[in-house]
Ligand code: ADP
């Protein structure tokens with residue numbers, strides 16, 4: 001054994017070696033019909049470590065031809081394979097086996113998430129844990145998908161069957177590269193469908209490793225197909241493919257609208273989970289400490305790259321300055337840096353594109369008259385897409401930074417006067433994904449829960465997500481609800497059978 005070096009010096013090199021080996025060990029091809037294959041075009045693309053800007057891996061760039069192959073494999077598995085025909089109990093077992101393998105490889109999967117996405121390793125571990133929970137939750141559903149018997153006329157026996165839809169195209173974003181797989185594949189498989197999944201081009205590695213584990217778990221060939229590639233090519237081909245029965249998408253509102261249009265051609269079933277500009281409302285009577293820490297987590301977790309981030313923080317006038325001060329202090333305590341360092345609490349943004357976009361919004365905010373309380377600029381790191389956690393004050397709800405989704409660690413603080421004003425300003429947005437309310441007044445909390453036009457309302461907490469609790473958007477934040485029983489409805493259709501007695 002050599003000399004022990006201080007851990008600060010020893011870790012980065014060792015870590016770099018270990019993580020680059022990890023990136024190397026992941027398959028880089030397309031998973032089609034249970035086999036790994038290069039793209040038909042032979043094309044590849046690079047995925048980058050956002051903390052270092054180094055290339056992590058070169059991955060197959062799937063195109064329309066590859067999507068067609070994958071859809072064919074998924075169709076074959078659906079029409080003739082064992083998956084939709086087996087005892088539901090066997091599907092439960094298979095989904096539990098996936099969960100078990102995810103658990104056994106949790107550290108490695110967390111490292112892949114952090115490598116590709118940049119979120120701090122502790123957050124990545126949290127994501128792996130939530131992914132496992134969603135698979136376990138839907139494993140339980142496979143045996144609990146009921147039909148009805150209906151009291152029809154005496155001479156008729158009427159019952160319903162709840163049946164799978166068929167081939168599901170699923171397009172996911174980069175902010176939850178593993179958890180989004182569970183939200184999509186968990187319920188689709190529980191119901192007996194087959195899937196073609198396209199991960200985001202920024203974060204293909206966790207999905208590829210997942211594909212390998214799904215095969216290991218005994219998922220029959222063709223049931224889970226994974227096509228890495230870009231949105232306008234592979235994604236768009238999946239969204240308009242006539243062999244796809246349902247398309248499920250999580251991403252930007254702009255692309256969601258394109259997907260809905262593409263689906264109209266053959267009336268695919270569609271579910272969309274899109275952008276947000278969620279109001280997080282702090283009343284003067286709220287517990288200040290927990291409202292500050294909860295609101296900070298609500299906008300700074302995952303570098304603010306969360307569709308339901310509490311990006312518009314409405315603060316009642318009486319406590320506006322004090323809240324701003326405390327939130328700024330909390331932001332100051334955030335450690336921006338190497339996401340593999342266990343002390344780091346904020347990593348880089350996912351890509352150069354996001355980095356530019358968020359810095360652009362900061363400039364726009366300053367031009368429109370918002371004041372930087374803290375942050376407001378790129379991080380001091382020479383490499384990587386870092387942005388300092390930012391608190392902006394004197395923000396008006398009409399400013400661009402309050403209307404458009406920034407998808408970065410930028411809290412905009414807007415004052416309000418009373419309940420009515422909070423609801424009015426909070427609802428004054430094209431989005432409706434989520435909202436938060438902090439108050440000790442129970443009646444006010446319930447009144448606002450009703451008044452806010454959002455798919456999820458958090459009271460005295462922010463960002464809690466549970467597999468049993470439906471999640472999705474009002475207005476331009478989406479169509480349909482995922483998680484809970486709602487996903488079972490999204491991945492099945494009902495058949496009514498009438499028998500003359
Ligand atoms: P962002 O701009 O934040 O990356 P997007 O909505 O563009 O969010 O991306 C989310 C997912 O949608 C990714 O997997 C991406 O490849 C895919 N995507 C992007 N554009 C299209 C498109 N035109 N059709 C289908 N999928 C797309």
Ligand code: MG
Pocket residue numbers: 252255
């Ligand atoms: Mg885009």
